[in-house]
Amino acid sequence: MEFKDNILIGAVFLSLVLLSIWLQFGLLEEPNAGITEAEKNNPDYYAEMFVSSGMDESGKKYQIIADRMVHYPVGDRALLDNPHIIQYDLNNNPKHIYAESGWLYDNHTVLLTGNVRVIDNQLNGMQSSSAGGAVSVQKMVIHLRDKGSS
DSSP states (O other): OHHHHHHHHHHHHHHHHHHHHHIIIIIOOOOOOSOOHHHHTSOSEEEEEEEEEEEETTEEEEEEEEEEEEEETTTTEEEEESOEEEEEETTEEEEEEEOSEEEEETTTEEEEEEEEEEEESOOTTOOOSSOOEEEEEEEEEEEOOOTTOO
């Protein structure tokens, strides 16, 4: 009986060793240190009827209005649907910029694409010393002015 008991104890011990090895290397995975490629492309939030303004000591410098804004955490960027940007200047009437789509990077740079229209010095019933004008392009980069920059 002692020989059978020794085999049984050896088998139990060998089973525990194999179970420990399996748990160590089979079940336990290293934590994911980085963000996967799929997670980089997933938005973390979105907003409908998005409005954002930039101001300095003298007042409002710009306003961004969009039908929808989708924010992506990697790169701190946001996709804008039908953006309308108004840039204010103390000496002139506001400049209005419209597009079909746009990307807002770091809250200061906007890449507009698709039928971009710039309308300068809209009169809206007010008198102006300049005649104003409009420009249409397919792509435009705008560096938003705020914090005293001109």
